[in-house]
Amino acid sequence: MPLLLTVLRxxxxxxxxxxxxxxxxxxxxxxxxxxxxxxxxxFDYADPAAPVDGTLNFGNYDExxxxxxxxxxxxxxxxxxDIRNLMFDTLMQRSWDELAAxxxxxxxxxxxxxxxxxxxxxxxxxxxxxxxxxxxxxxVKYSFDTLTGPQASPLFNSEFxxxxxxxxxxxxxxxxxxxxxxxxxxxxxxxLPIFSPKWGVRPDGTHLPFDQTANVPPIAxxxxxxxxRKNDKDITYRRNPAYxxxxxxxxxxxxxxxxxxxxxxxxxxxLLEAFKAGNLDVNIEGSATIWARRYxxxxxxSGLLKKGLFPNGPAxxxxxxxxxxxxxxxxxxxxxxxxxxxxxxxxNRMMFYDQYRRSNSFFxxxxxxxxGMPGPKELALLEPYRASLPPEVFGxxxxxxDTLPPxxxxxxxxxxxxxxxxxxxxxxxxxxxxxxDTPMSIELLDDQPGMDRLLLPYMQAxxxxxxxxxxxxxxxxxxxxxxxSFDFDMTTGxxxxxxxxGVELLRRFGSAAASEVGSENTVGVxxxxxxxxxxxxxxxxxxxxxxxxxxxxxxxxxxSYYLVPEFYAPNSRIAYRSTLxxxxxxxxxxxxxxxxxxxxxxxxxxxxAGDRS
Numbered sequence: 001m002p003l004l005l006t007v008l009r010x011x012x013x014x015x016x017x018x019x020x021x022x023x024x025x026x027x028x029x030x031x032x033x034x035x036x037x038x039x040x041x042x043f044d045y046a047d048p049a050a051p052v053d054g055t056l057n058f059g060n061y062d063e064x065x066x067x068x069x070x071x072x073x074x075x076x077x078x079x080x081x082d083i084r085n086l087m088f089d090t091l092m093q094r095s096w097d098e099l100a101a102x103x104x105x106x107x108x109x110x111x112x113x114x115x116x117x118x119x120x121x122x123x124x125x126x127x128x129x130x131x132x133x134x135x136x137x138x139x140v141k142y143s144f145d146t147l148t149g150p151q152a153s154p155l156f157n158s159e160f161x162x163x164x165x166x167x168x169x170x171x172x173x174x175x176x177x178x179x180x181x182x183x184x185x186x187x188x189x190x191x192l193p194i195f196s197p198k199w200g201v202r203p204d205g206t207h208l209p210f211d212q213t214a215n216v217p218p219i220a221x222x223x224x225x226x227x228x229r230k231n232d233k234d235i236t237y238r239r240n241p242a243y244x245x246x247x248x249x250x251x252x253x254x255x256x257x258x259x260x261x262x263x264x265x266x267x268x269x270x271l272l273e274a275f276k277a278g279n280l281d282v283n284i285e286g287s288a289t290i291w292a293r294r295y296x297x298x299x300x301x302s303g304l305l306k307k308g309l310f311p312n313g314p315a316x317x318x319x320x321x322x323x324x325x326x327x328x329x330x331x332x333x334x335x336x337x338x339x340x341x342x343x344x345x346x347x348n349r350m351m352f353y354d355q356y357r358r359s360n361s362f363f364x365x366x367x368x369x370x371x372g373m374p375g376p377k378e379l380a381l382l383e384p385y386r387a388s389l390p391p392e393v394f395g396x397x398x399x400x401x402d403t404l405p406p407x408x409x410x411x412x413x414x415x416x417x418x419x420x421x422x423x424x425x426x427x428x429x430x431x432x433x434x435x436x437d438t439p440m441s442i443e444l445l446d447d448q449p450g451m452d453r454l455l456l457p458y459m460q461a462x463x464x465x466x467x468x469x470x471x472x473x474x475x476x477x478x479x480x481x482x483x484x485s486f487d488f489d490m491t492t493g494x495x496x497x498x499x500x501x502g503v504e505l506l507r508r509f510g511s512a513a514a515s516e517v518g519s520e521n522t523v524g525v526x527x528x529x530x531x532x533x534x535x536x537x538x539x540x541x542x543x544x545x546x547x548x549x550x551x552x553x554x555x556x557x558x559x560s561y562y563l564v565p566e567f568y569a570p571n572s573r574i575a576y577r578s579t580l581x582x583x584x585x586x587x588x589x590x591x592x593x594x595x596x597x598x599x600x601x602x603x604x605x606x607x608x609a610g611d612r613s
Contacts, residue, residue, distance in 0.1 A: 026109050028092075029101040030184050030500055031543045036095065036103065036249075043095055046253030046599055047583040052239070054602030055259040056580075057281045059271045061593050063448055065264055065476045066232045069214040073146075073193075075153040075484060075518045077214050078477045080235050081262040084193065085594055086224040086255075087130075087237070091121055091140065092190035093250035096587035096595075099543075100500040102190045103250040106135055106221060112186050119186035120175040128244045129196045131219050137174035141166045142197045144176075151211040154516045158507045162188055162538075182538050184502040194221045223255040233264040253583070256601035266475070267449040276305070281580060282600075284592045285573040287450065288352040295575055304578055309571040313589025314364030315357060318494030319563035320444070320458075324524035325486055328440055332390075333423040335561035337416035341461040342564045345403045347454065356567035358400055362557050364497050368550040370397045370558070377548030381536055382555070385529045393555045400565050413464060420465065432466030441468040445488040447479035458564075484518040492566070493522060499589060501550050505534045509557065523562045530556060579603055 027034040042048045061081030069077030072084040092102035092110070107121040127135040144166045147156040164179045176189040196219035200208035208216065217226050223246070227238035237260045245251045263280065265271040272290065275283040276297055285291045291307075299305035322329045322338065329335060348356050361369035373396055374382065382393060392398060403409045417427075425432050431439035442462065444455055452471055462469035474482070482488055495508060504520070507513050509530050513521035533553040540546035572592045582600045 025112070027101065027103045028110055028112065028186055028190070029099070030187055030502075031099060031546075034095075034101045034103070035098040036101075040249050042249055042252040043097070043587075045097055045583055045585045045587040047601070048253040050253055050256045050581070050583070050601035051604055052256050052258060052601075053604075054257055054579075055236075055261055056257040056597065056600070056602075057279065058260060058262050058593070058597065059274065059280045059283055060264050061262060063286070063476065065266050065447070067235070067264070068232055068477060070217055070226070071210075071213050073152045073156060074211055074214060075155075076211070078480055080226075080229070081264065082260070082593065082597060083218075083237075085222075085597070086260060087218055087220040087222040087226075088193040088195060089221040089223075089245065090190065091192050091194065092187075094187075094191070094499075096590050098499070098588070100184060100187055100502070102187050104248065105245060105250050106140075106194055107190065110186060110190070116178065116181040116183060116185055118175055118177045119189055120169065120173060121189070123172045123174070125172060126244050127221070128242070129198075129219055129221055130225055130240055131196065131198065132242070133196060133198070133219075135194060135221060136171050137168045138171070139196060140174050140192065140194055141168050143194045144192055146195075146210055147192070149210070151209055153518055155507065155518060155520065158513055158516065158519065159503065160188060160192065161506065162503055180538065182502075183541065184500065184538070188503055195219065196221075223251075224260065227259065234262070236261040254598050256599075257597075260597055275575065278577075282574065282576045282596050284596070285575060286448075288355040288569070288573075291355070291573045292353045306576055306578055308574050308576065310574060310586060311570065312572040312592065314366060314497045315359065315361065315568050315570070316364075316495055316497040317359045317362045317563070317565065318568055319359060319492070319565040320490050321493040321523055321563045322490055323486060323488055323522070324526070324562070326489055328434075328442075329489075331423045332561055333419040334425070337419040337423075337465070338462070339561050339564045340401050340412040340416040340419075341409075341465065342401075342458055342566070343403050343409045343412075343461065344400070344565075344567060346409070347457065348567065351454065352567070355569060355571075357570055359494075359565040359568050360397075360400055360558070362495055362554050363501060363550050368501055368547055368554075370551040370554040372397060374552065374555065375548065377544070378552040378555070381533060381549060381552045385532070388529060389556065390559050392559045397555065398558050409461065413461060416465060427466040430466070431468065439468060440466070441489075442470075443489045444469065444471045445479065445482060445491040446471065446473055447476045448492075449473065451492065483522060486517075486522070486524065490564075491522075493563070494568075496591075497589065501537055501546070503538065505537060505553070509553075510534055525557075525560075525562060527556075527560075576600075 026038055064081050067078045067080045069079045072079035089106055091107040093105040094102050106124060106127045108124040109122040111120040123135055123137055129135060146152060148160055162178050162180055162182055162185045164177045167175045169175055178185040199219040200213040200216050223239060223243045224237035225240050227236045229235040239258050274280050276299055295307055322335055324330055344358055348354055363369040401412050424435050425440060433439050455471055459469040498504060507520040509525045511526045511531050513519040514524045514526045533549055537546055537549035540549055579602060580600055581603050
């Protein structure tokens, strides 16, 4: 056996990426040492003793109301709920309770060059696709080439843009060469989802183009198979009894349901009633009002149904995104004026039962988000661009406008009116008009039934300014199509936090992504300063350098008023049947639905009987 493979397979310790010699490791961390040492048996937030049993009946996944694709990697179509998580494993598995670190999954080892120009992964010889075929380095290369090719969504080309090429060394070994020396590049390669080249092969041996496989069940690498699908609102996955990775430390205690079934509803009322009637096992509630007032009834009184508030990681920026491709939003004074018209304090008090917190930062305020005055490292990054930045960037971190006494919405609207006037928008003939006499009209696009209750007060404030603001509700499939093609004025969106900011910054705020159909840069940010600060973050060699870059970037983004900051819930609101259980240790940050689907489990029948006695 070649020496390299011997070291990869039998390495005795997981070494940090900060070492200055070429090393082989079974686990890698972007900064410092991985939390879990070699020989760990399971993640702390997993219960290895949890039984594998039962069916999890789930409702709307991420507010999805329908789907029309079995391929989660295409631009066109809406993928089936949670299909990527349930059916596609990655080269390595990220943990949920530390800064960026990965552990063996399809790959059982990785060698990282000291200058971060490449990373070489060794494929576990036991790794198998759902059809029983062994996963080889050629399959990994095929997955990479396909996802970064023209037939996949450009989101994936952007996600893996740091990877220049994938080279097969032998049947079990593949090397990724990187375009840039970035500390997170090996972890990005480890995030690659793997699928079989046989996916889409016709009976006659010819191959469907990848972008025509929307209705072809995947030949994938994950824990579940598609058992049945009735229509565009119903699908059931069955746990693959031959899933090869079930006993890996990164999978032990994970995927404990024999079946995961989704039933999608077009409105939240039907969803909640289905849960209360016993047709669903879990409901993750997005409405503070509904949570406070409608989670009542016999099921809750008897203890059959339970309500839980679960702390869920850092805050994140959520708000009404403005499409800068629309000329009326290109003036920062207009964008700031629209922010002043949003009365968060009244909404939180009158509608949300004080369950929310204001979104103030694009990053976790405890680590990567800006606060107070900029520090020396932040100033060093910002100073070269002082002439093109508003002076507020160099002062105390911006606090969002409030309406708490002595402030008021009336005063905020007066300030908004003055800003709009400075920008050339004045009230004439019953409407706010520009110099060409064109009235300002804003369509608020949304796909969530019931959002009108939250958006109407804001639209009324805009109407007071003379702006024709109106709501357009569409179903989730059409909504996604319009977002992908940037066909909107304003819409509700957000930037979920990541444990360590990295390449997603390019997708969310990079100028190159602003013109890519389907990109995450829905705002249309196209800024030399933002691009430079993103590169500072990506090239950071220490955690302190990364924090300085993201804090400087945070100041620029917040003071650019790209969205009207809304609010976030510090706790996940999860209602569930008492027949379900979850591990006693929670991860530090998690995606609510995937935490339930991945790590919850059905109580053993004898435990349920004891609970009822």
